[in-house]
Amino acid sequence: MVLEVAETMNDLGQNETFDVVVVGAGGAGMSAALVAAIDGARVLLVESTEYVGGTTAYSAGTTWIPASMHASSVNRYDSSAIAEGFLQRAIGERSSAAMRRAFLDAGPKAVAHLEANSDVKYRARPFHPDYLSEVEGSTLRGRALEPLPFDGRKLGAAFSLIRPPIPEFTVLGGMMVDRDDVTHLLNMTKSLASFRHAAKLLARHARDRMSSPRGTRLVMGNALIGRLLYSLLQRGVTVLTNTTVEALHAGASGIEGVTLSHGGERRRIAVKGGVILASGGFNRHAKRRGDMLPGADPIWCPGAPGHTGGAQDLALAAGARFGTGALSNAFWAPVSLRKRADGTTAVFPHFIMDRGKPGVITVDKSGKRFLNENTSYHLFGIAMQEANESTPAVPAYLITDSEGLRKYGLGMVRPGGKGLTPFLADGYLVEGKTLDELAAKLDIDKAGLADSVARNNRFAQSGVDTDFARGTTAYQNANGDANWSGPNKCLGPIGAAPFYAVRLYPGDIGAATGLVIDTDARVLDRDDQPIGGLYACGNDAQSVMGGVYPGPGITLGPGLAFGYLAARHATLRAAQHTQPARDESLDLHIHAHAR
Incomplete structure (x- = not known):
């Protein structure tokens, strides 16, 4: 089979009409487009960059869907009701309970629908705890789904459309692991x-x-995107890259068309069912970023480049509004920065490989610890910003000794303790023969660092962190070292010279605040009424998690669920549009579905 991709708008006929137009080809948008295509819609997928995949392609591809068809293989005791209680306790009033219920209901249906009708396949991780494992209703396994590896060779020439992973997350010149x-x-x-x-x-x-x-064996987020793209092309979905949506056109029934721009050419496209916005959120919006993420340098963002918020601007002009009340306007992770040989900046998220391991601590300018290093990356990023209000903690400093570096690595420095010269030469990795020398090179307080290390070493011996209770939850221990012989899997001594550090910054990994939608993913106006034919999902929509990060994959999971809801509703709407006469049963179906 030859998988064809439209390269320019000239590949489209004049006066084209689609049932559904999806704006943004990340995980949420591609899932929405695939659901619509499976349900019989004629679908156009528009992506502003040269690649499909968005930040999903950079990610682990983990998708948080409680009570899916895969959950019972690793946890037969979980249910949607238990997950709902967990989210209520974790999130509270920061998001709508009705929206959370819609997510929990749609998520398993979306997984089953895609697996039955496409090449998208998931599996449950045998052990992947919820991040807030101390909250009642959390689980250690079953909610986190991961895509099965995918053979990129099946895509043929279309393989080049997939956004490559962050180079620093690969080995041997592009091998994904x-x-x-x-x-x-x-x-x-x-x-x-x-x-x-x-x-x-x-x-x-x-x-x-x-x-x-690069390697064609795709895993994690690249595997999910590869499976989605393969399935979309098999279904005949039209994919346009390097194309932006310049305008939404409203008519009597709502949004009825879009104007596309590609290489200086513009074309208007008619839409029967609706436009689904899934362009990644506001994180690279020139103005909104400054308003909503004050003090967060754009260079710290490890997300894909397409999150400009342009599609949201069009929705706002059509009467949409942004949500309020989230814990944070973005989701966060500590990141470290390094200049590449080509002049670009590598932004490396510190998710699990180093900061939670025994013999690794994080300190601020005073040399003092200010947080539990084993907390979730989201809470870590928030803690950095909160601490920075009183004592400089941006950057913060991730500290270890030669033994910690050898065993766990540090950021872009891989385990083994070898090949350090280029990292030391460009200042990414800082080395000191003594703690005092390391502190001097970092320009942090020597006495503070010495005291922090001494306290850490006492905690490592006793197994109890009396400052920040490190290693006291299942999630924290999961990110420690299961093979560590000490009494606490997250606490180990720092003492084997030389000593090392990298600088950490709070990097926004996705938007939590977005367009307000209803339980069918319809965009709501300022009077809480749906804007006909306009939908949003993924980071373009207000997070159902309310800016809280309860478990792994809580952006991709809701993105899939609300993309599914948007696609099904828009496809029904398109079917109604094409009826030669009024079909009252279909009208009632849509009305009931909307309720």
């Missing part, structure tokens, strides 16, 4: 099973590099 692969690669000299797994990966990658600029 997931958490299982990393474990095998680190243990390949200690285990025959790991050696075989690693040898198979390396042989596959060597073959790939003979004909491709």
Whole structure:
């Protein structure tokens, strides 16, 4: 099968009409487009950048969907009701209970619908705790789904459309690895099973590099995007990249068309069912970013470049409004920065590999710890900004010794303790033969750092962090070192010279505040009435999580669920539009669905 992609608007006929137009080809938008196509709609998917995938392509691809068809394989005791109670306790009034129920109801349906009708396939992680594991109703497994690996060679020439992963998350010049692969690669000299797994990966990658600029074995977010793209092209969905939506056109029934721009050419497209906005949110909007994320330098954002908020501006002009009341306007992670050889800046999110490990601490300008290093990356980023109001904590400093560096690495410095010269030369990694020398190089308080390390070492011996209760929840311990021999999997001594540090900044990894929608993902106006034919999902929509980060994949999960709801409603609307006479049963169906 030849998978064809429209390269320019000239590939479209004149006076084109689509049932559904989706704006933004990240995980949420591609899922919405696929659901609409499965349900029989003629779909146009418009992406402003040269790649499809958005930030989903950079991510682990984890999708938080409680009570899915896969959950019982690892946890037969969970349910939507338990998850609803968990979200109520974790989020409270920061989001609508009705919206959370809509998400919990639609999520499992969306997974089942895609798996039954496309090449999109998930599995449940055997162990992947909710981040707020101390809250009643949390689980250790079953809610976090991950995409199955995908063979990018099946896409043919369309493989080049997928946004490549962050280079620093790959090895050997573009070989993608997931958490299982990393474990095998680190243990390949200690285990025959790991050696075989690693040898198979390396042989596959060597073959790939003979004909491709990067590996074609896709995992994590790239695997999800690859599966979505393959399924979309099989369904005949028209995909336009490097194309922006310049205008939404309203008529008697609501939004009835869009104006597209590509390479200086403009074309108006008619839309029967609706326009679904899934362009990634406001994070790179020239003005709104400053208003909603004050003090957060755009260079700290590790997200994909298409999150300009332009589609949201069009919705606002059509009468939409932004939500309020979230814990934070964005989701956060600590990041470190390094200039690449080509002059671009690598922004590396510190999710799990280093900051929560024993023998690693984080300090501020005074040399003092100011947070629990094993908290979720979202709360870590918030804590940095809150601490910075009293004592400079941006940047903060991730500190370890030679043993910690060897075992866990530090940011872009991989485990093993070798190849440090380029990182030291450009200042990404800072080394001190003593703690005092390290403090001097970082320009932080020497006495404060010495005291923090001494306190950490006492906590490591006793197993109890009396300052920040590190290692006291299931989630925190999951990010420690399961093989650590000390009494607390998250606490270890710092004492083996030399000592090392990298600088951390609060990086926004996605928008939490967005357009207000209803339980069918219809965009609401300032009077809480739906704007006909206009939908939003993903980070273009107000987060159902209310700016809280209760578990892994809480952006992709709601993105999938509300993309599903938007697509089904818009497809029904398109079907009504094409009826030769009024179909009262369909009208009642849509009306009931809207309620």
